[in-house]
Amino acid sequence: MNKLLKMENLERHYETPAGVVKALDGVSIEIYEGERVILLGPSGSGKTTLLNCLSALDSPTGGTYKFLDNDVPRDNSEMMTSFRRDNIGYVFQFFNLLQDLTVLENILLIQELAGNKDPSRAKELLRLVGLEDEINRFPGEISGGQQQRVAIARSIAKRPTLLLGDELTGNLDTETSNKVMLALVEACKKEKITSVFVTHDEGLVKYATRVIRIDSGKIISDENIVEDL
Ligand SMILES: Nc1ncnc2c1ncn2[C@@H]1O[C@H](COP(=O)(O)OP(=O)(O)OP(=O)(O)O)[C@@H](O)[C@H]1O
């Protein structure tokens, strides 16, 4: 397997009136192509901060971060934006769907930005997340869990190199969450997408090839798991 990215001694410190908050406190991590990582940790442990640094939404305050052997841009919003556009899919906790576009159009827009105008692929992605009957509805006309599934389909539509998700099944019931995770695993394998998903749900560990636990801004355990899917 090829190495996709490497963080060394990464720090993200915040200066606050009460003192320095070490949201990331010396994180070193290597991720290889095709890995499916689940990131677990208590509230406030640094999970979102780590995803934001991985995606170059945020700039670390120390350490190094290389992606495919190149330094990831920091402190330069244009370069950070183009890094994200070229490499990253990110499912946010609040899914930011465009309200004036239908479910299908939300997917088509992202796909077209990535150079693919084929509507059958967008429909296939929506089928994968179980929304084939809702494609012509608007986000305001579907439930929160359904909107989340649109956001998940949209994140795969651009075929990112690295797919990141923050509590991406947080609004779904167990059955739907399992269906969506299976669809995601299938899509990631087929399209050779590497993924890092943050969750509180230990039940999702079975979909991962690797589980990393973080606490107080530090990695406290990192284990590979045998694939049984
Ligand atoms: N802008 C900020 N200024 C100061 N401290 C911050 C800021 N953003 C985050 N933090 C602190 O950094 C730490 C890590 O926050 P982070 O959002 O990464 O946690 P998390 O693991 O995602 O938690 P949760 O599970 O609750 O989403 C927390 O202690 C938080 O209070």
Ligand SMILES: [Mg+2]
């Ligand atoms: Mg968080």
